Amino acid sequence: MQITVSKNTLLGLVLVLLSVLAVVNFIQIQSLKRSIESIKAKTSSSVALPLAAMGGGDHASHHGGATTEQTDLSLEEIAAAKKRMDPDGDTVCNTCGMKVDDCITAGMLECGS
DSSP, X not given: OOOOOOHHHXXXXXXXXXXXXXXXXXXXXXXXXXXXXXXXXXXXXXXXXXXXXXXXXXXXXXXXXXXXXXXXXXXXXXXXXXXXXXXXXXXXXXXXXXXXHHHHHTTBSSOOO
16 A cells, blocks of 8 residues: 655645644743743842841941841831932942842941942
8 A cells, every 4th residue: 555645745744743843842941931930039039038137247247337236127217228228219229239128137227338
């Protein structure tokens, strides 16, 4: 028994196979992107935790700023610290480049480096 297939049929099958491969490749790329975003989210949140747990000593001595042993800062102290460290309001300390909230959590009320 001999089966004959025209060139058009073969081309059609090749195009279908290439389309299936393209779709599978697209799905894999999207899955990789989601994995990368998930890893980025986990990494950025885990990086912030040690800064908060340091208590300010290492950060303060490195940057030469004034520190406080007080863990419960008043809203006025926090607002004043944010105004000093971030006058342009972009949430990044204009002196050291860290997030202002991380500086404050570490006990920094002023950054001097």
